[in-house]
Amino acid sequence: MTTSVPAVPRTAPCVRVGNASGFYGDRFTAMREMLEGGDLDYLTGDYLAELTMLILGRDRLRDPARGYASTFVRQMRECLTIAVERKVRIVTNAGGLNPKGLADKLTELADELGVDVSIAYVDGDDLISRAPELGLGEPLTANAYLGAFGIKAALDAGADVVVTGRITDASLAVGPAAHHFDWQPDDLDQLAGAVVAGHVIECGTQATGGNYAFFTEIGDLSRPGFPIAEIAADGSSVITKHRATGGAVTVGTVTAQLLYEITGPRYLGPDVTTRLDTVALSQQGTDRVLISGVRGEIPPESVKVSLNTLAGFRNEVTMILTGLDVEEKARLVTEQFESSLATKPEQLTWELSRTDRADGVTEAQSSALLRCVGKSRDADTVGREFSSAAVELALASYPGFSMTAPPGKGSPYGVFEPGYVAADTVEHRVTLSDGTVTQIPPSPVRGPLAPLVDEPPRPARDWGPTSPAPLGLIAGARSGDKGGSANIGVWVRDPEHFDWLDEILTVDLLAQLLPETADLTVTRHRFPNLLAVNFVIEAILGRGVADNVRFDPQGKGLGEWLRARVVDIPDRFEVI
Structure with a gap:
């Protein structure tokens, strides 16, 4: 045409x-x-x-x-x-x-x-x-x-x-x-x-x-x-x-x-x-x-x-633990479930999320979630047997046993790199x-790039009296996945606030605020033109979103978690 x-x-x-x-x-x-x-x-x-x-x-x-x-x-x-x-x-x-x-x-x-x-x-x-x-x-x-x-x-x-x-x-x-x-x-x-x-x-x-x-x-x-x-x-x-x-x-x-x-x-x-x-x-x-x-x-x-590779098969189940003795209930059902599996998956991951509150006024507020994810190269290992092992505990486990949904048949998953x-x-x-x-043709001007020169650290400043408050009262953040890594970009809207953020929000402080990053390789980059710093956290998402069993598999909430953490903010700063 x-x-x-x-x-x-x-x-x-x-x-x-x-x-x-x-x-x-x-x-x-x-x-x-x-x-x-x-x-x-x-x-x-x-x-x-x-x-x-x-x-x-x-x-x-x-x-x-x-x-x-x-x-x-x-x-x-x-x-x-x-x-x-x-x-x-x-x-x-x-x-x-x-x-x-x-x-x-x-x-x-x-x-x-x-x-x-x-x-x-x-x-x-x-x-x-x-x-x-x-x-x-x-x-x-x-x-x-x-x-x-x-x-x-x-x-x-x-x-x-x-x-x-x-x-x-x-x-x-x-x-x-x-x-x-x-x-x-x-x-x-x-x-x-x-x-x-x-x-x-x-x-x-x-x-x-x-x-x-x-x-x-x-x-x-x-x-x-x-x-x-x-x-x-x-x-x-x-x-x-x-x-x-x-x-x-x-x-x-x-x-x-x-x-x-x-x-x-x-x-x-x-x-x-x-x-x-x-x-x-x-x-x-x-x-x-x-x-x-x-x-x-x-x-x-x-x-x-x-590059994407089919890595195997996975299945998961999430159990609801309500009321008292949450840790003990989790321990009991974990032992029961694993002992009932004739063939244990190559990877079996448990994650207890304490979403419960003491003296909760609704049942949901009194409940925690226990998630189990199984992975195997063999589809049958995380198929019917995995699902049946969870369902068969319905009348034989902790008081109040229930699941968010019945487990499925399992599905293939992949790995990105x-x-x-x-x-x-x-x-x-x-x-x-x-x-x-x-x-x-490829770009005719391509070639090696000269190394970037790091700026020398600036001397610490006296910020005066401070008060503990969530970082997000003064800073925005956006996070996301890059394969198995994730980034968290943090920015403020006032140049003086950036001088403070640039000084205090180090890799060490990030490890304190987000303990899940403490044992990982983290690189920090400065963007003064955007009043921002950016952290790249390697391997926090395992081998990518399709493989990852983390609570937040794409790292989209990492920035908001960081904003919710409490730091000492100078009293003279106007917070949101």
């Missing part, structure tokens, strides 16, 4: 890129809301996460024609005609493990709807057939993180819809901006600025008040609007949202998202290394935050690969609607 949507004129002062999905399962109606809610040049959708790649990998095992985000097809059935009428071009990574399959499905849909569009797809990220020779083992999925220049090439050729496999999330926004302004691989500052804009909008409503530490300050969170990045030729951007939508765009909401799932000052990508310690934020009016000053460095010589390959071993390809295939 020939394209019906002309390329955006490159003389326009900015390109307006919206996002309608932050994960596979996000608000289904967001695509229509974004298309009908105001002007856009591009609409992106991020459907992929580390766990999603595992889910799609299992889908592909069952049916080789699958492996993409099927939700996107249903959304496009409702919205493809609207996008064409409004001259909005669509860029999405919903192709997952099968971008060609999704592109073919969309072509069929366009024919059915009578819509004339050009659909291109970007692939080459899937390394599964070459995994052994590349030293990646024998995983279920192996996908390199591609950059934005495949998207740019597709848009340069006139594509209305661009479907990709595994790309870096921010590339969804970088590609349209690179096309709009015809950026080249050596336009590092511009690319880095667009990476920051893309990182802010990639998780949808997290940029407009969702999961925000100071959520009580957001007027209407009943249905937050999805974010938009207005990206300029120099790489600066304004983050905003459609008018008359819920939520808010503030320096705080943007700061929170910038700190989400990052490590240190260098944000590595296949097109550019973005210096997050150069980002400047300023409020430009209601629901408008300017991002400026971002500097870029050359990208590294290798690219990251997302990152791998790395040389950039020039990845065949980054673009296939246009007429079948033309273009190879995208």
